Amino acid sequence: MKDSFFADENGFYGDFGGAYIPEILYKCVEDLRRAYLPIMESDEFKAEYRALLRDYVGRPSPLYHARRMSDKYGIKLYLKREDLNHTGAHKINNTVGQILLARKMGKSRIIAETGAGQHGVATATVCALMGMECEVFMGKTDVERQHTNVERMRMLGAKVHPVTTGNMTLSDACSEAIRDWCCHPSDTFYIVGSTMGPHPYPDIVARMQSIISEEIKWQLQEKEGRDYPDCLVACIGGGSNAAGTVYHYVDDSRVRIVLAEAGGSGIDSGRTAATIHRGEPGILHGSKMLVMQTSDGQIEEAFTISAGLDYPGVGPMHCNMAAKGRSEVYAVNDDEAVLAGYELTRMEGIIPAIESAHAVAALGKVTFGPGDVVVLTVSGRGDKDVETYLANKDMAGEYGKF
Numbered sequence: 001m002k003d004s005f006f007a008d009e010n011g012f013y014g015d016f017g018g019a020y021i022p023e024i025l026y027k028c029v030e031d032l033r034r035a036y037l038p039i040m041e042s043d044e045f046k047a048e049y050r051a052l053l054r055d056y057v058g059r060p061s062p063l064y065h066a067r068r069m070s071d072k073y074g075i076k077l078y079l080k081r082e083d084l085n086h087t088g089a090h091k092i093n094n095t096v097g098q099i100l101l102a103r104k105m106g107k108s109r110i111i112a113e114t115g116a117g118q119h120g121v122a123t124a125t126v127c128a129l130m131g132m133e134c135e136v137f138m139g140k141t142d143v144e145r146q147h148t149n150v151e152r153m154r155m156l157g158a159k160v161h162p163v164t165t166g167n168m169t170l171s172d173a174c175s176e177a178i179r180d181w182c183c184h185p186s187d188t189f190y191i192v193g194s195t196m197g198p199h200p201y202p203d204i205v206a207r208m209q210s211i212i213s214e215e216i217k218w219q220l221q222e223k224e225g226r227d228y229p230d231c232l233v234a235c236i237g238g239g240s241n242a243a244g245t246v247y248h249y250v251d252d253s254r255v256r257i258v259l260a261e262a263g264g265s266g267i268d269s270g271r272t273a274a275t276i277h278r279g280e281p282g283i284l285h286g287s288k289m290l291v292m293q294t295s296d297g298q299i300e301e302a303f304t305i306s307a308g309l310d311y312p313g314v315g316p317m318h319c320n321m322a323a324k325g326r327s328e329v330y331a332v333n334d335d336e337a338v339l340a341g342y343e344l345t346r347m348e349g350i351i352p353a354i355e356s357a358h359a360v361a362a363l364g365k366v367t368f369g370p371g372d373v374v375v376l377t378v379s380g381r382g383d384k385d386v387e388t389y390l391a392n393k394d395m396a397g398e399y400g401k402f
């Protein structure tokens, strides 16, 4: 039997995934599981979703040939510009789709978790668009360090709940959102922000983000006369921009898949978010995945300069792809990411999100064939990270001397 890199009917990707949920959520998750494919495959949904992606999000996002970076690495490098989407990252592809799903299922109240605030902003945005009630759970630590995004969410009409349990970061916000969902199972739709959570969420999010590789296919056909690259590169937190980037290529063995996770201060430093390198199988937020944990199963806090990669787990699709050797996963440390962010800024005039800068740094770790066609997804723009870049410009070598 051929291994599949997609979810089976129970939401398993090899040994990972599934739906490990409290009894009280069983009906909601089961309703969603029954509803999502018929809705997403209906002509009505497709028409509305495509129209919003085009006219509201601003798709297709450009596939840009980065000439100076190509010369530097001896490859033909294309950047998939998710940074140019409305709200500045790939997250809106998913929230636009999930809010349509929520509406079709007759839900009136939207909840979401957020770490850096990017998914919270993308959710608050589509709730404003649809005139729906929106509540966002965010760790108190993140509320303090991502103040601008909190104000954006409030301006958009969302209610932001600071979460004061645990480390008061993303993982705690997810737990709190699940708790809220347990209290309001009938009227509430939980918009999950990455390829994580109980089945069917990882599959829903991967499908919503698959527009990225769908576009790469025809854009490469136009530019290169063939619809596949030699290599795809993306950063990976929960795994949604990476899932979207690889979706239509996972079964194509001509295409290498390179992923960059956040090494923090180094994978052996005790301050890392490199979950594929450091994690062990465990259950977190309703799904079996690789989780950074102590020997007795306590979740370890993730550390990285990048708030969007700051999660102690990683989605089941990517756990399985890494376990089967389909993806090559590199840990990129904070200093390498900062340097790569400055490099892209100076060489192409594009300030990437610090998350996306991890993918750029992976270019220096991979051995490419000469002239390889490489597509790297710039998952978001770096406006939100300017202070982080400035505070760490000592890590940027020559580029930091200004």
Ligand SMILES: *Cc1c(COP(=O)(O)O)cnc(C)c1O
Pocket (backbone or CB within 6 Å): 089, 090, 091, 118, 119, 193, 194, 195, 235, 236, 237, 238, 239, 240, 241, 242, 308, 309, 353, 355, 356, 379, 380, 381
């Ligand atoms: C949230 C975020 C990520 C990480 O999430 P994934 O689900 O792994 O894609 C990466 N880049 C940006 C810009 C983000 O906002």
